[in-house]
Amino acid sequence: MPRQLVSYDPACPARFERIADELRTQGDPSWSVEHIGSTAVPGMRAKPIIDLAVRVADLDDFERHRPTLEKHGWSLGSGVRTHPVMVFEEDGIRTRIAHFFTAADWDTVNQRILRDWLLAHPDDADRYTHAKCDAVAAAARGRSSYNAAKTPVIQEIVDRAREAQGLPSVSVSDK
Template sequence: MTVALVPYDPAWPSLFQQTVVELRAHGNPGWVIEHIGSTAIRGMSAKPVIDVAVRIADDSDFAAHRAGLEAAGWRVGSAVRAHRVMIFVEDGERTRIAHFFETASWDRVNQRILRDWLRTHPEDAELYERAKHAAAMAAQRGTASYNDGKTVTIQAIIDRARAERGLPPVPVSDKR
């Protein structure tokens, strides 16, 4: 499997803003939406996919707006099992992924914690970037999946970040 990591693109923040407008227009206009994932880390290479965290009141909030999002081209689909996920595909490629987290868990969302940590800890951002490139090469050789190749590094970084916030460690892998 080929994983295409590309250099940081200064257009990613604008693409994130466009995604916010789209999700609010077809979903709930009051949703809090944040840029997460590697495209949210200035200077970091990444798969060119905009990941966002969407704060929903609860599962009924998601359910009430799902049809509008689907009408706009979003579809439910992901191996993630800990929360709702919708993806947007253009020309056969995922371009945007929306992760929906309930308000009750918002402050403990690992994706948000990782983003905040990497933005303020350049040594861990470099460590993570090296792990991503090694994982991409392993995926290309067929010796490991891209996500599995990054998990050990992500777990170590998340453990540090959660500890600094007084949160207990939790497993980062939540895929089926």
Template sequence: MGAVLVPYDPAWPDAFRRVAAELRTQGNPNWIVEHIGSTSIPGMSAKPIIDVAVLIADEEDLDRHLPALDTVGWRLGSGVRSHQVMVFEEDGVRTRIAHFFEASGWDEVNQRILRDWLLQNPEDAELYERAKHVAVDASRMGEESYNAGKTAVIQLLVDRARAARGLPAVSVYDKD
């Protein structure tokens, strides 16, 4: 089954708070956890998966807490190359994704930069939402994957957002 977008759910902010609390309880209580992804943008349709960015001191900080996170159902795994990712599934359906970033790169995390840009630029949020729907349709037709279908628009928006912050453009594609 391909990607499925659902209308914005006003329960997503509360779901995020529960995810953040769980990560801090099972992980490090000092972790900063932020809501990212489309579920963090009020009014935007999204895959019903809560994405979070977690600020960790370093890889050892995460490694120390992996057993406790694993105990409650979090699993390491993703095709992402630049940082560690854990996923959580309920009844075989992915419901949460945690992206772990070290402090040295926190201010340049594209997911955070894109979220902030979309919150501040409604026209670009609309552009992104349209691109997501086109990508879903293309993936259903077997033309390309959902992620591949929206990458060009994400690249455009992240480039704009990074330029506004005085940061250089970087590729947003980060998967094996």
């Protein structure tokens, strides 16, 4: 299914802050919450969805707070296998995605590493934007899924970012 990419919205950082505050209120005030995904990179075209990385102590911490998050409209929903993911919809449209990572994994989370690299390397941010636009076109023609089409560029960029930090390469595909 093709995705809609929109121009960067300068309101995204404020939206993120509001959502992060809500998550801490609904979950645990001590959670670290960071803006990840393309809406966290000024100037980048993106799906109009705020992605968040939430640092939980461990999976039990997530499970303790999950019922309250669900009560406030969050639901489990993702093909991701490596960590819990909750989504939030408004009027039937997904507007935010929260990825929950344990404290033990926090420093090596690919989504955080990619975001930081793209913020520091505008040429790679531009390259990734082009890959996403190509992925939308490939998905529209039925040649590939959106995620599969952009994954090779993400993998190459994340590999370089991890190498720069002295970390080994790991697969970015978590579905």
